[in-house]
Amino acid sequence: MINKVVSSAHHACSGIEHGMTIMLGGFGLCGIPENCIAELVKMQVKELTCISNNAGVDDFGLGLLLQQRQIRKMISSYVGENDEFERQMLSGELEVDLIPQGSLAERCRAGGAGIPAFFTPAGYGTEVGEGKEVRIFNDKPHILESALTADYAIVKAWKGDKTGNLIFKGTARNFNPPMAMAGKITIAEVEELVEPGELDPNQIHTPGIFVQRIFKGEGYQKRIEQRTTRKKA
Amino acid sequence: MINKVVSSAHHACSGIEHGMTIMLGGFGLCGIPENCIAELVKMQVKELTCISNNAGVDDFGLGLLLQQRQIRKMISSYVGENDEFERQMLSGELEVDLIPQGSLAERCRAGGAGIPAFFTPAGYGTEVGEGKEVRIFNDKPHILESALTADYAIVKAWKGDKTGNLIFKGTARNFNPPMAMAGKITIAEVEELVEPGELDPNQIHTPGIFVQRIFKGEGYQKRIEQRTTRKKA
């Protein structure tokens, strides 16, 4: 019987090579695959194309890969919280493809769902729409966007079972499910790994068919970017 | 404060008129909105275009609307279990648009998601693809399919809360979530209706934003089309 469970990020990331395209789930630092990012740094794999909504901060998340100059190209919707990113981008070391957030999410889902292209109104009339086919539907111009896929998609879930079924928590779900669909190989790191049958089959967000490798991550820092609170009355 | 809760199928279906387009969730007789179908029969609303994966059986599900000649056009993927359907179709009383099941589901989701059209390989080279735009992606021909929407989408859920959040059970989920997204007005009938906050926000299948009216259905028959069993050893 095929076993999807691997013992660590080290085994999960095996096969990731220079020049590959990697999707990484997360929104800001929320729901990012911390263990695998640390492993990618260790592996010193370079020339990566990373598809991720954001690029981390200087000393965490994808910022760690930027520090080591492991990323050749970022495909993101917002990359604002990272000085090293800015430096590499302005110096031309780093190629950046900015995509509207909704188109990014839908392009990943489309990649996983076998839909090679779809029309969306987002970006029409802007530089995002330049060079793209325009068509009017319901009196409104739309542009044709293509699917995104990746050699590896790396996602972080709250709970997972050994068949790869995943459950996410709160807003840490974000890009993880659509990206999980779009990886040729999808790696899931989870906070809690259980036996098949322990998760309610009604409550699974990402069916195991989309996941090829799974492991229990360790030492999650779960950094908060903007700690906003109110005082008790 | 807006109240989405209505007291019965009668109130839920108010506004449905002759000639409207209605989506109805369900696969076979599994997960169909039994209460609202009965109400549509009572209302004697006619000339309906019904979008539903199947057309019920002779004496249940959409078969009840067919008996009363309330349906002008069916948009479905499979309509095989219904003699009255066959009679009306062959006599030309009933117009039928057959759509591949996956395209039907995706066209509903697209309608709800503001995606007016997308490419799919399903149906290329068949009569489903006739007259549709063909384009090659990844060396494979695809056809352009358009979104579906409806004046009303009627879905059946297991549990719902008063803000319209829905949870489905087993394979009774099927077409209900994509159709819930695609109704200008979406009506949900549920087996159990609870207060906001009683459902875990991580476990909701259809967010309440897609649902305009909700009520607790009654007297569910949940008929089984093919009762297949095995004997205890």
Next chain:
Amino acid sequence: MALDKNGIAKRIAQELQDGWYVNLGIGIPTLVANHIPEGMSVDFQSENGILGMGPFPYEGEEDADLINAGKQTITALDGAVYFDSSTSFAMIRGQHVQLTVLGAMEVSENGDIANWKIPGKMVKGMGGAMDLVASADNIIVAMMHANKKGESKLLNNCSLPLTGVGCVKKVVTNLAVLEIVKDGGFKLLERAPGVSVQEIKSATQGKLIIEGDIPEMSL
């Protein structure tokens, strides 16, 4: 001797690989589930919204909310998951299902398949068949070699309205295992036990490719 339906299913089961996700159509394909090789784990997807489909329920334990695409009552195995129809076909269209087995009325030598419509007869619809055949990388057709009138179902060209174009990779019939080759033609891979190449030749209308000795299936 020609195979019966169970024999066809048994032969197809030899094509399974450990860990595969598989969609089985109605009829002969359904029987494949009864012949999974020992020690192998295969996960069955039913397009109405379940992965990890189990056997029929025990009498009295049927659940109307738990059916397969044939509308039959089923059970769910440990590790099963339910999902909606658009997610289900995302799996299929996105080629996450490794093998699709389905029946056919006709298959052509270039891999076209017809299995949903007979002109002049009641049309029931294509259900999920067009999505399945258009998407799957690996499609095996399970069918009898001839129809009820004794006519070959393996043809130069399909005469019935198509379900999909150039998509079938392999055909397993009561007489033979045949691969559809790139330039067109049914390449004979195996004979049913006791069935001669000549019998297969005369039962096949489409271009049959016979290279070297054709072994018997080992079942």
Next chain:
Amino acid sequence: MALDKNGIAKRIAQELQDGWYVNLGIGIPTLVANHIPEGMSVDFQSENGILGMGPFPYEGEEDADLINAGKQTITALDGAVYFDSSTSFAMIRGQHVQLTVLGAMEVSENGDIANWKIPGKMVKGMGGAMDLVASADNIIVAMMHANKKGESKLLNNCSLPLTGVGCVKKVVTNLAVLEIVKDGGFKLLERAPGVSVQEIKSATQGKLIIEGDIPEMSL
């Protein structure tokens, strides 16, 4: 007297309707949540994946797995729901969110908006803004009437790279409420308390349409 940021937010809150789903951008728009009229229930969507967003958590109760699109820690109200990014933008693109309020660097008299990029400066990205403005039926821009250099942000044509074309319906600034009319032009609807039509005129570079008496906002 010109409004402060809170005043702008307060005026925009008057546009809310009971039961609406609303997406608030970063900056002034966020403040709108503090001014929901009594007895009205409005549901806030944050595009990273929550409906039913509540106030900031009490100190010590922050949850790293629960943030808004501005990456701030938040809470969830009863009836809240979490979803993934593709579902979130299905809501937005599918026009299920009734109102989008966002800031802008420039708005043109035909409803174009520029709010994501200044050539020569570091580009942070459009985030969800392009999806939001391209999709919403009802977009209100909340901004100061002039930029830090004192130049009008209400223009004949935007000079900065666009976020969306012909999409803004209404602008609420520190000086005025303006509607963008079909044939182009900022129709002056209301003045900030104590602000004269003349002041608004001289602060507006784009085509300003003034019909009849212009009332003061009632805040």
